[in-house]
Amino acid sequence: MTASNPSIRPNTLRSGPDESGHFGPYGGRYVSETLMPLILDLEREYRAAQADPAFKAEFDDLMTHYVGRPSPLYFAERLTEHLGGAKIYLKREELNHTGAHKINNCIGQILLARRMGKTRIIAETGAGSHGVATATVAARFGLPCTIFMGAVDVERQQPNVFRMKLLGAEVVPVTSGAQTLKDALNEALRDWVANVHDTFYIIGTVAGPHPYPELVRDFQSIIGQEAREQILAAEGRLPDLLVAAVGGGSNAIGLFHPFLDDASVKMIGAEAAGYGIDSGKHASSLAGGSPGVLHGNRTYLLQDDDGQITEAHSISAGLDYPGIGPEHSWLHDIGRVEYQPVTDDEAVASFQLLAKLEGIIPALETAHALAVVEKVAPTMARDQIIIINLSGRGDKDIPTIAKAQGVTI
Amino acid sequence: MTRLADSFARSRAEGRAALIAFVTGGDPTPAATGAILDALVEGGADVIELGMPFTDPMADGPAIQRANLRALAAGTTTNDLLAIATAFRVRHPQVPLVLMGYANPMVRRGAEWFAAEAARAGVDGVICVDIPPEADGALGPALRAAGIDLIRLATPTTDAARLPAVLDGASGFLYYVSVAGITGTQQAGQASIETAVARFKAATDLPVAVGFGVRGPEQAEAIGRVADGVVVGSAIVDLIAEHGAQAAGPVREFISTLSAAVKRAAKEKAA
Numbered sequence: 001m002t003a004s005n006p007s008i009r010p011n012t013l014r015s016g017p018d019e020s021g022h023f024g025p026y027g028g029r030y031v032s033e034t035l036m037p038l039i040l041d042l043e044r045e046y047r048a049a050q051a052d053p054a055f056k057a058e059f060d061d062l063m064t065h066y067v068g069r070p071s072p073l074y075f076a077e078r079l080t081e082h083l084g085g086a087k088i089y090l091k092r093e094e095l096n097h098t099g100a101h102k103i104n105n106c107i108g109q110i111l112l113a114r115r116m117g118k119t120r121i122i123a124e125t126g127a128g129s130h131g132v133a134t135a136t137v138a139a140r141f142g143l144p145c146t147i148f149m150g151a152v153d154v155e156r157q158q159p160n161v162f163r164m165k166l167l168g169a170e171v172v173p174v175t176s177g178a179q180t181l182k183d184a185l186n187e188a189l190r191d192w193v194a195n196v197h198d199t200f201y202i203i204g205t206v207a208g209p210h211p212y213p214e215l216v217r218d219f220q221s222i223i224g225q226e227a228r229e230q231i232l233a234a235e236g237r238l239p240d241l242l243v244a245a246v247g248g249g250s251n252a253i254g255l256f257h258p259f260l261d262d263a264s265v266k267m268i269g270a271e272a273a274g275y276g277i278d279s280g281k282h283a284s285s286l287a288g289g290s291p292g293v294l295h296g297n298r299t300y301l302l303q304d305d306d307g308q309i310t311e312a313h314s315i316s317a318g319l320d321y322p323g324i325g326p327e328h329s330w331l332h333d334i335g336r337v338e339y340q341p342v343t344d345d346e347a348v349a350s351f352q353l354l355a356k357l358e359g360i361i362p363a364l365e366t367a368h369a370l371a372v373v374e375k376v377a378p379t380m381a382r383d384q385i386i387i388i389n390l391s392g393r394g395d396k397d398i399p400t401i402a403k404a405q406g407v408t409i
Numbered sequence: 410m411t412r413l414a415d416s417f418a419r420s421r422a423e424g425r426a427a428l429i430a431f432v433t434g435g436d437p438t439p440a441a442t443g444a445i446l447d448a449l450v451e452g453g454a455d456v457i458e459l460g461m462p463f464t465d466p467m468a469d470g471p472a473i474q475r476a477n478l479r480a481l482a483a484g485t486t487t488n489d490l491l492a493i494a495t496a497f498r499v500r501h502p503q504v505p506l507v508l509m510g511y512a513n514p515m516v517r518r519g520a521e522w523f524a525a526e527a528a529r530a531g532v533d534g535v536i537c538v539d540i541p542p543e544a545d546g547a548l549g550p551a552l553r554a555a556g557i558d559l560i561r562l563a564t565p566t567t568d569a570a571r572l573p574a575v576l577d578g579a580s581g582f583l584y585y586v587s588v589a590g591i592t593g594t595q596q597a598g599q600a601s602i603e604t605a606v607a608r609f610k611a612a613t614d615l616p617v618a619v620g621f622g623v624r625g626p627e628q629a630e631a632i633g634r635v636a637d638g639v640v641v642g643s644a645i646v647d648l649i650a651e652h653g654a655q656a657a658g659p660v661r662e663f664i665s666t667l668s669a670a671v672k673r674a675a676k677e678k679a680a
C-alpha cells in the first residue's frame with residue numbers, strides 16, 4: 001500500500017491511481033485469487049485500448065451517433081432567478097440515450113469486453129439506470145446479459161426493470177442482506193467468479209478493484225471535458241463551482257476530473273443522508289463512515305467497530321450504497337472536494353422544484369445535487385457560475401415520488 | 410515445528426491426507442460453537458478452519474452465506490471469535506486452528522492488532538479470501554511478525570505465470586480452491602484436481618490441500634489419494650443449519666465418515 005502524506009500535494013491531482021491502483025491509501029485490488037488474473041488481464045487490455053486510436057475512434061463515434069453527445073450545457077434561467085445568486089448551468093446527461101450518464105461507461109466497457117473476447121455480460125444495478133444502460137449496450141453488441149438487482153430495488157424501480165427485460169436482459173432479484181445495491185454487487189461478484197472464462201462484469205460506478213475506478217472515471221470524464229469547452233464558449237471563463245450527486249461517484253468524478261487542477265474551481269459532492277446522519281439511517285459514507293475494505297477496494301464505508309458493513313438508507317436506489325469510490329475518499333481527505341449530506345426530504349423538494357421551474361424531471365439521485373445548489377447558489381454572487389451534473393432523468397422515480405406523496409397511480 | 414507443519418507431518422507419516430474441517434464461528438451461537446469444534450476434533454479432523462462471520466461473504470454460496478448471517482444475528486463479535494479460539498486452544502493444545510474470512514473484519518482495528526490478538530488466542534494460520542498476493546502488505550507482514558501463517562489460495566485461474574507470485578510469502582499450506590466459483594455449489598472433476606495438485610507439488614514443498622465442493626466421503630477419499638489435505642465446509646455447515654445447537658452429534662458422525670475415507674485412501678495408496 002502506498003502511504004500518503006496529506007501535507008505533500010502532488011503537482012497534479014489527475015495522475016492517479018498509482019501502479020497498484022491506489023489513490024493515496026484508497027483503492028487497490030482486494031479480490032479473490034480466482035478474479036485476480038482476470039483483473040490483471042483487464043488492466044493489460046485497457047492499457048492496450050488506451051494506446052489504440054481505433055478504440056478511441058469507435059468510442060467517440062458511438063458517443064456521437066448512438067448516445068447523442070455532446071450533451072447540452074443549459075443555462076437554467078428560471079432556477080437561477082428563483083435562487084437569486086450564482087448563474088446555474090445544467091450539464092444535461094439526462095438527455096443521453098437511456099436517460100442517464102451511465103451509458104458513457106457502458107459503451108467503453110462493452111468495447112473492452114469485445115476486445116477481450118468475452119461473450120456474456122453481467123452487471124449490478126441500484127436505480128436500474130446502470131442496468132438499463134448495460135442491457136442496452138449488450139443488445140447493441142449482441143451479447144447475452146444478466147443484471148443483478150436487490151429485490152427491494154426491483155420493487156421501487158419497476159419501470160426500469162421492465163425496460164431491462166424489453167431490452168432482452170435477464171433480471172435477477174437478489175434476496176440477501178438488505179436486498180439493495182450492495183447485495184446486488186455481492187451477487188454479481190459471485191456470478192463472475194463462477195464464470196470468469198466467458199463473462200465480462202460491467203461495473204456501474206467508480207468502485208470495485210483496480211482498474212475499474214480508473215477506467216470508469218476515464219469513460220465518464222467526457223462529461224467534464226465537454227462541460228469545460230462549453231462553459232468557456234458560453235462564458236469565456238471557468239465555473240466557480242461544480243456540483244454532482246455521489247453514489248459510487250461516477251457522474252461526479254466524470255464532471256470533476258478534468259477540472260481538478262484548476263484551483264479556482266470548487267467542487268461539492270452530494271451524499272445521500274437518508275433520514276439524516278444522526279438518525280443512523282443514511283448512505284453518507286464520508287460524513288458517517290470510516291475507511292475499510294469492501295468490493296475490491298479500500299475506501300470509506302459504513303461499518304461497525306468489528307468491520308461489519310452496516311445497511312445504507314436512501315430514498316434514491318442509486319445512492320443506497322454503504323461505500324464510495326476510492327478516488328473520492330482521497331479527494332475528501334486532501335480537501336480538494338467537499339462532500340455534503342442531503343436528506344431524502346431535501347432531495348424530494350428539489351426534485352419538485354426543478355420540474356416546476358425548468359420543466360425537467362430529474363432523477364432522485366440528481367435531486368441530491370440540486371438540493372446542494374439550492375443552499376449554496378443564494379450565497380454566491382450573481383456573476384459567479386455553477387455547473388450541476390444533471391446525471392439522469394426522473395421517469396423511473398415517478399412511482400417512488402407518488403408513494404412519498406401518498407398518491408396511487 | 411509449528412502446529413500446522415506438525416499436523417501435516419503426522420498425517421503424511423500415516424500415508425494419508427489431513428482432514429481439514431470448516432465451520433462458521435458463532436453459528437448457530439457463539440456459545441454453541443465450542444461443542445461443535447470439539448465434535449470436529451473427536452470425529453477425526455486434523456485441522457480446524459474457524460470462519461469469521463462477515464456481512465458480505467462475496468465468495469460464499471448460499472449455505473455459508475446463511476451461516477454468516479445466523480452467526481451475526483446471534484450477535485457474534487470479533488471478540489467472541491477470539492474467545493472461541495482461546496478456549497479451543499486450552500482444550501486442544503495440539504490441534505491447529507486457522508481463522509478464515511474476509512479482509513475488513515481482520516483489518517478493522519489494524520492488522521497488527523488482529524495479528525497480536527490471534528496469536529494470543531493460539532491461532533496458527535489465517536486465510537483471507539480478498540487479500541491476494543498483490544495486497545499482501547495489508548495483512549501478511551503483521552501476521553508473519555506474530556508467527557501466524559498467511560495461507561495462500563490457488564485457483565483454477567492461477568496459471569503457471571502467476572503461481573510464483575502466489576507461492577512467494579506463502580506458508581502453512583497451499584489451499585487449492587478447486588472450482589472457479591463460490592463455496593458449496595459446484596464440484597471439480599477428479600482429473601482436473603489431480604493435474605492441478607501435481608503442478609503445485611512440483612513448485613512448492615508446502616502441503617497442498619484441496620477444497621470447495623467436497624460434499625462427502627467418496628470425494629474426500631478420491632482427493633485424499635492425491636492431495637496432502639482435504640477441506641470440507643458447506644456440507645458440515647448444512648448439518649449445523651439443520652440441527653442448530655444440537656449439531657455436535659451429527660457433525661461428529663459425519664466427520665468420522667470423512668476421516669475413515671481419507672484413511673481408506675491411504676491404504677489404497679499403499680497398496
Ligand SMILES: Cc1ncc(COP(=O)(O)O)c(C=O)c1O
Nearest residue numbers: 129205247248249250251318392
Ligand atoms: C441518474 C443517476 N445519478 C447518479 C447515480 C449515482 O451513481 P454515481 O455516483 O456512480 O454517478 C445513479 C445511480 O444509479 C443514477 O442513476
